[in-house]
Amino acid sequence: MEFSQYPVNTLLSITNRPPLVFTEGQGMWLTDHTGKRYLDYLQGWAVNCLGHSPQCIQDALVSQSKKLINPSPAFYNEPMIELASLLTGQSCFDRVFFANSGAEANEGAIKLARKWGRLNPNSDGENRFEIITFHHSFHGRTLTTMSASGKAGWDKLFAPQVQGFPKAELNDIASVESLITDKTVAVMLEPVQGEGGVIPASREFMQALRALTRKHGLLLIVDEVQSGMGRTGSLFAYQLSGIEPDIMTLGKGIGGGVPLAAMLCREAIACFEPGDQGGTYNGNPLMTSVGAAVMKELIKPGFLQSVKDRGEYLGARLSQLSEKHGLQGERGEGLLRALRLGDGIGSQIVEAARDMNPVGLLLNSPRPELLRFMPALNVSNEEIDQMIEMLSDVLTKLGK
Template identity: 60%
Template sequence: MTSPLPPNALMPITPRPDLVFVRGEGAWLFDAEGRSYLDWVQGWAVNALGHSPRALVAALTEQAAQLINPSPSFYNQPALALAGWLTQHSRFDQVFFTSSGAEANEGAIKLARKWGQLHKHGAHEIITFQDSFHGRTLATMAATGKAGWDTLFAPAVPGFVKARYNDANSVRALIGPQTAAVILEPIQGEAGVIPATPAFLQTLRTLCDEHGLLLIADEVQTGCGRTGVLFAHELHGMQPDIMTLGKDIGGGVPLAALLARADVCCFAPGDQGGTYCGNPLMCAAGLAVMRTLGEPAFLAQVRQTSELFRQSLQTISARFGLGEVRGEGLLLALALERNIGAQLVQGAREHGLLLNSPRPALLRFMPALNTTPEEIALGMERLGDVLAECLA
C-alpha cells in the first residue's frame, strides 16, 4: 500500500495514485518510498531509450553548459543538425520544431490551410477519422475523432469532417471543393492500437493525388523507431506530404517536429512560430536520441524484441482466454474481452508493473525500445500474476 500524499497545488487533470516518483533508470522507475516499478508506459511511448539514458543525459549536460535558448529568431547548431538528420533520413525537405505533438499537429493543420488558400481556391477543410487522437489544443481536439471531444470546449473549431478508419469509400464521400487535406495516424493509438491496412493507406495516397489534396501522417506516437522502422508509413510504402513527430523524438524531453516537402512549405515569415521552437537544449537531446535509434542494428533489435513481446502476450492471452494481440514494433495491445483494464492497471502497480489501459477492455504496451528479454520475461510473469488474481 502507498502512503497518502500531503495536500498539493497541482490541478487534478488526471487521477493520480498516491505515490511520487523520484528516480528512473532504463526500464525502471523508483518512488519516494524506495519501491521499484517495471515501466511499460514510459511516459506514453515517450522514453525511447528508457529513463535517463546516458546519451541523453550527456547531450543535455553538454548543451546546457553552452547555450540554452538564444530565441527562435536566430539559428543554433543543434536545431540545424537535427533538422538535417531528419531530412537526410526521410523524404521531407524542411522541419519546424515544437514542444509537443499537439503543437506539431496544430502546425500541420495551419500549413495545410495556408496551402489550400494558395493552391486550392481557399480550401480549408481537413478529413480526419473516427476514434483518432491528434492532441489537446482546441484545433487538434476538433480534429480528434474521440467521441464528445469536438464539443467539450464548445464552440469547436470548424473545418474538420470524420471518415471511418480503414474505409476508403467513407473518405471518398467526404471529398469536396473545400477539402484541403487528410490527416491520419498510421496506427490509432488511443483507439486501442488499430493499424491502418496497407490497402487503405495506398488508396488514401491515390485519392489525395487524384483530388490534389495533402496527406498528413500523424506519427507522434508511431514515429522514431516505435514500430521497428524510423517512421510507420514506411512499413507499407506510403509517402505522406506532411508528417508530425513527437514523444520518442525527445526521449523524455519536450520536443516534437513538423516535416513537409519543399513544395508544401508555404509559411511566410510571421505565419508560424513559438518561444521554444528549435530550442538548442531540446534539439541536442533529440539529435542524441535519433542518432542512437536510427542505427540499423538498433531498429533490427526493436523488431526482434517486438516478436518476443508479441509471442509472450499471445501466450498470456491463450492462458487466460483473452483476445487478440495487435500493433507493430513496441506499440502493442492485448484485447481483454472484458472491462477489467483499470483493475489490471491498479493491480499491476501493486506488483511493481506499470501498465496503460486506453480502453476499458484493452491494455496498451509502450516499453522502452531497448528493453531486454529479461525485463520482458519479468513483466510477463507479473502480468500473469495480476491476471490470475483478477480473474480468480
C-alpha cells in the same frame, strides 16, 4: 496520505494520480519515494524511447547546457540545424519546424495545410480548408487538435468545436472518398491509432489513401507523434507502407523524455512566411541537442532490427498470455501493442499491477477492454518475460 514535503493540492487536478512520487528512473525501471521499484511499460506514454535517463541524453543535456540554452528562435543554433538535417536525411521530407509537444506540431500541420489550400484554391477560386480525419483518432488537447480528433465525447467537451474536420473510418477507403468535397484540402491520420486502441492502418489502406489524395490534389498528413521514431520497427511508420506523405508530425520519442516535437513537410508544401508560425522555444538548442542524440542512437546499425525483433517477441508472448487466460488476442506494430481483454477490466488490472509487492508493474488502459504496451525500444526479452509473468499473476487474481 502524506507522501511529499510539499502540498499536492497546489497542482490543478487534471488526472487521477495515485499517492506516490517517482524519484528515480533507469532504463525500464522507476523508483518511488518509498524505494519501491516498478517495471515501466508506459515510459511516459511512448516518450522514453531509450528508457529512463539514458546516458546519451544525460551527456547531451550536460554538454549543451554549458554552451547555450536559449538564444531565441530568431537565430540559428547548431543543434537545431543538426537535428533538422538528421530528420530530413532519414525521411522523404525537406523542411522542419520544431515545437514543444505533439499537439503543437499538429496545430502547425493544420495551419500549413490550410494556408496551402488558400494558395491552391478549388476550381471556383474558393479557399480549401477542410481536413478529413478519423473516428477514434487522437491529435492533441488544444481546441483545434481536439476538434480534429475522433475521440468519443470530445465534440461536446469544450463546445463549440473548430469546424472543418469531417470524420472517416480507418481502413475504409470508401468512407474517406465519400467525404471529399471542393472544400477538402487534406487527409490526416495516425498510421497506428494509439489512444484509439492500438489500431494499425493496413498497408493496403495507406497505399490507397496516398493514391486517392493524389487523384484529388489533396495533402496527406501523417501524425506520427506516437508511432514515429522507431516505435513500429521502422524509423517512421509511413515507411512500412512504402508511401511518401506530404506532411508528418513527430513528438514523444523524438525527445526521449524532454519536451520536443517537430512538423516536417515537402518543399512544395513549405508555404509558411515569416510571421505565420513560431514559438518561444522553437528549435531550442538544449532540447534539439537531445533530439539529435536520440536520432543518432536510433539509426545505429542494427537498432531498428532489434526493435522489430523485440516487437515480434512481445507480440508472441502477449498471444500466449491471451490463450492462457482466455482473452481476445493482441495487435499492434513493433513495440506499440495492445492486449484485448474481452471485458472492461482494464483499470482494475492497471491498479492491481501497480500495487503488486515487492515490485510493481506500470500499465496503461486507454480503453476499458484493452491494455496498451509502450516499453523502451531497448527493452530486453527478460524484461518482457518478467512483465508477462507479473501480468499473468494479476489476471489470475482477478479471476481471468
